[in-house]
Structure formats: structure tokens, C-alpha cells
Amino acid sequence: xxxxxxxxxxxxxxxxxxxxxxxxxxxxxxxxxxxxxxxxxxxxxxxxxxxxxxxxxxxxxxxxxxxxxxxxxxxxxxxxxxxxxxxxxxxxxxxxxxxxxxxxxxxxxxxxxxxxxxxxxxxxxxxxxxxxxxxxxxxxxxxxxxxxxxxxxxxxxxxxxxxxxxxxxxxxxxxxxxxxxxxxxxxxxxxxxxxxxxxxxxxxxxxxxxxxxxxxxxxxxxxxxxxxxxxxxxxxxxxxxxxxxxxxxxxxxxxxxxxxxxxxxxxxxxxxxxxxxxxxxxxxxxxxxxxxxxxxxxxxxxxxxxxxxxxxxxxxxxxxxxxxxxxxxxxxxxxxxxxxxxxxxxxxxxxxxxxxxxxxxxxxxxxxxxxxxxxxxxxxxxxxxxxxxxxxxxxxxxxxxxxxxxxxxxxxxxxxxxxxxxxxxxxxxxxxxxxxxxxxxxxxxxxxxxxxxxxxxxxxxxxxxxxxxxxxxxxx
Numbered sequence: 001x002x003x004x005x006x007x008x009x010x011x012x013x014x015x016x017x018x019x020x021x022x023x024x025x026x027x028x029x030x031x032x033x034x035x036x037x038x039x040x041x042x043x044x045x046x047x048x049x050x051x052x053x054x055x056x057x058x059x060x061x062x063x064x065x066x067x068x069x070x071x072x073x074x075x076x077x078x079x080x081x082x083x084x085x086x087x088x089x090x091x092x093x094x095x096x097x098x099x100x101x102x103x104x105x106x107x108x109x110x111x112x113x114x115x116x117x118x119x120x121x122x123x124x125x126x127x128x129x130x131x132x133x134x135x136x137x138x139x140x141x142x143x144x145x146x147x148x149x150x151x152x153x154x155x156x157x158x159x160x161x162x163x164x165x166x167x168x169x170x171x172x173x174x175x176x177x178x179x180x181x182x183x184x185x186x187x188x189x190x191x192x193x194x195x196x197x198x199x200x201x202x203x204x205x206x207x208x209x210x211x212x213x214x215x216x217x218x219x220x221x222x223x224x225x226x227x228x229x230x231x232x233x234x235x236x237x238x239x240x241x242x243x244x245x246x247x248x249x250x251x252x253x254x255x256x257x258x259x260x261x262x263x264x265x266x267x268x269x270x271x272x273x274x275x276x277x278x279x280x281x282x283x284x285x286x287x288x289x290x291x292x293x294x295x296x297x298x299x300x301x302x303x304x305x306x307x308x309x310x311x312x313x314x315x316x317x318x319x320x321x322x323x324x325x326x327x328x329x330x331x332x333x334x335x336x337x338x339x340x341x342x343x344x345x346x347x348x349x350x351x352x353x354x355x356x357x358x359x360x361x362x363x364x365x366x367x368x369x370x371x372x373x374x375x376x377x378x379x380x381x382x383x384x385x386x387x388x389x390x391x392x393x394x395x396x397x398x399x400x401x402x403x404x405x406x407x408x409x410x411x412x413x414x415x416x417x418x419x420x421x422x423x424x425x426x427x428x429x430x431x432x433x434x435x436x437x438x439x440x441x442x443x444x445x446x447x448x449x450x451x452x453x454x455x456x457x458x459x460x461x462x463x464x465x466x467x468x469x470x471x472x473x474x475x476x
Contacts, residue, residue, distance in 0.1 A: 008358040009231070010120040010205065011059050013198050018112040019055035020195035021170060022105050023048060027188045028177035033101065042101040046093060050086060054106055057082075058113045064347055066121045068338065077326055079110050112166070116202070119159045122152045123209050130216055139219035149213050156206050163199050170195055197238050204234050342460045381413055382406055384425060388452070401457045405448055408470050412444065415474050440469040 026033075030043040061078060064070075083106055087099050126148045133141050142149060170192065177184065329335060338344070385406045412433075413423045421435050429452070433445030447466040451458050458466070 007120075007124070008354055009201075010123075011063065011117070013202050013205070014062070014113050014117045014120070015055050015059045016194055016198040017116060017166065017202070018058070018109050019052060020191045020198065021112065021166060021173075022051050022055075022109045024170065024188060024191045024195065025173050026051065026101065026105060027191070028173055028182040028184065029180070031183050032180045042097045044095070044098065046090070046095050047098055047101055050090075050102060051105065051109065054082075054086070055109060055113070058110050059117075060348075060351065062114055062117045063351075064344070066117075066124075067347070068334070068343075073325070074329060075110075075114060077329055079107060080326060082106070082110075115162055116159070119152075119155045119206075119209075122148070122155050123212070126152045126212070126216075135219045137219075138216060142217050146217075149216070152209060153213055156209055159202075159206060163202055167196070167199055193242065197235075200238055201231075201234060204231075346460050346463075381423065381425075382410055385452075397457060398455070401451060401463075405451055405463070405466060408467055409444070409448055411474060412441070412470050436473070438473060440472045444469040444473070 026043050026047060033042045065074065083103055086102060086106065090098050090102065129145070129148050130138055130141070174192065176182075385402060409429065416423060416432075416436070423432055429448045430442070430445035433441040436442075444466055447458065447462055447469075450462075451466075
């Protein structure tokens, strides 16, 4: 469950950093961007709702792209069609001027999330590769296969610069917002605090990632056991720091905004005086053709025809290339399989389950998780399944399926051990579930063996039946 907690927390940080930055920028400058004297409103409540909802959608889409290993070009395709859909919605709701603010801010919001999310994707990939290794085996594996560790290390270094740049961007927004007499209400202040807290937590996660890499090369993993307690400590430090800053902050800041305002007013006065004194003489050109060095006469129609032909051919080629680039992904085999197998609905179901586990883990009194091995037998079963996968050379999709089902079956073994139903390594999954003398257990055993020996993955209904069967046993 701790893995689920970390994953949900990481994606929430991606969401909160991008959304809080964009909402703060639009909120602060809304009084400047909206032209009250011309009754033009670029930013309104509809804009804020779109940014908030879009941040959530972008987070989910980026996770789907990571799971499906989508090419980088699909980011451009997605954001193009997403903006088109948003503009249509804006037109339906009569938001005439809103799109002018939506387009640049939505593009910025999406690519901020994509940039931060890459770090967590690389960390997930690193953990997945090292999941079943420990000790000398882990050390030897990383000595020969360390590309994922190298990628993650390089990404953490670059991510520090990105986070620092975003902090500077937020600082600039605040300063220029004050200079332009922008809007600063309690909601804006709360968004600024959320942004800097999220950045602090990202730096905290970067430190944990570096520890994961360092100790993994020594053969150790999961050095930091109780990350929930560490997270609470970081939150406490942030609250103490923010409270202390509010109490002891000086009335004489180093950066005095009124100095900048005085300088700006002085420069405006100098410019006005300069333009008033300067006299512009307009040149009088009697013959424009003579001035440009051209001779009067009719242009050659053949040259005009060739020029037009080249121009329109370039326009058609460019338009055709763009249409092909944006439309082609929807006719690939990957796209067809994704929808035919209902992967989107399965992904959303998994996200919902992960969110429930996240809050259960967050507010639980103890740090034990249901994925920890409460019995030695479930650990043996897990090792047996991993050895089977290595020897059978299954596809990555099949390996991922067996890994998911194994974790659920381990819970069944743990439950059985606590109810005096002993698991023995010489028992096949269906033979073990027969000891339960329960219809749900028999369903789980038969489906697990089908997934284990069949080259094709279970369909969505079968996997759902397997999970439901185990959950029904454990709840009773």
C-alpha cells in the first residue's frame, strides 16, 4: 500500500504545482488583463474552472501515456485536440473573449505537468526493474543494467533546475502583481502557499530518489521504511517556517517595490518629454517605383504563375503534413487495442482504488500495509511466480498481469494462514484454493491458473471477477 501512497502523492504534486502556478498568475493579473473600460473580460470563473479541471485531466492523461509508452509526439497531438474541445465548450457557453487567455495558459500548464511528471515516471521504471531483486542479486543486476538508474539520476539533477525556475517564476508573478496593483485575496495567498509547499515536497522526493539509487547499487532497498512519518515531519517544518516568517518578517524588505515604482514613473516622464521635443519629418516620395529602384512596366506572367504554383504547393504540402501528423495516431493498431480492451475504464477503476488506499494509508494509525508479507508462505509464493515468469519468457504485458494477480493472491494466502489454511509450495494455485471449500476461492484459483498458463491476458471482466472473489473471501 505504501507504493500506492507514494504514487498518488507524486501525481498530486504534479497537479498542485502546475495548477497553483497558473491559477495564481491568472488571478493576480486578472484586474490588468480584463479591460474594464472596454467591457472585455478575458478571465472569469469559467477560466478558473477550466484550469482546475484541465490540471486533473492532464495528470491522468500523462499517467496513461506512461503506462502505454506513448511517443513524445502524442503530447502535441493531445494538447491540440484538447484545446479545440475546450474552445468549442467556451463557444457553447458564450465565453467570447476567454479563449484568448485559455490557449497559452493551457499549453503552459500541460507542459509544466509533463516536465515534472517525467521524473516520477523514471522513478517508477527504476523501482519496477529492481522490484524482485535484493542483496547481491540487486547489486550485480545494477552493475550490468544501470540505464534506468542513470536516466533517473540525470533527471533529478535537471528537475532541481526546473523547480527552481518555477519558484523564480512565481516570485516574478508576485512582484509584478504588486507593481501592477494586481488582485491578492485569501485564495491567491493560499495558492501561493500550496505552490511552495508542493515544491518543497518535490525536493523532499528528490532526496528520497537519490537515496534509492545510492543504496540500490550497494544491494539495499527500502531503506526509508516509514515515508508517511517523514512526510508529516516535512509538513510540520513547513508550517513552523511559515508561521515564524509571518511573525518575524521585517518591515524593511530588501526589495522595496516603491523604489521600482518611482523609477518607472521617472522613465515615463522622460519618454514623454523626449517625444514632445522631437519633430518627425515625413519624407515626401513623388514616385514610389523610382524610390525603390523599380522600373514601371507589367510583370512577366510566367514568373507570376511559377511563383503562385510554388506558393500554393508549399501551403498544400504543409497542410497535408499537419493533417497526417494529427490524424494518423487515431488509425494505429495501438489505438484500436486500447479502446477494444477497455483499458481506459480499467485505468480509471485502478486510480479510484488507489485513491481509496491512499486515504486509508494516510489516516491509518499504524504503518503496516496489506502488501507487506504477514506470512513467510506468501513471500515464497511470490518468489515462485517470479521465477516462473523468468523461465517462461512472457511478454511485458503478460508479466505485468501476473504481477498484479500475484499480489492479490498473496493476500489470500496471508488470510488463509491466519485461518489455519496452510499453503505449501508443492500445491498449484487451484489446488490450494480448493482447501478453502469456497466458491469464491475456486473462482480465484481457476482464473489465476488460466492467467498463468494461457499466453493471452485475461479480459477485463475475468480480472475483475478474480479480484472481487478474493476481496469477498478476505472481507468475510
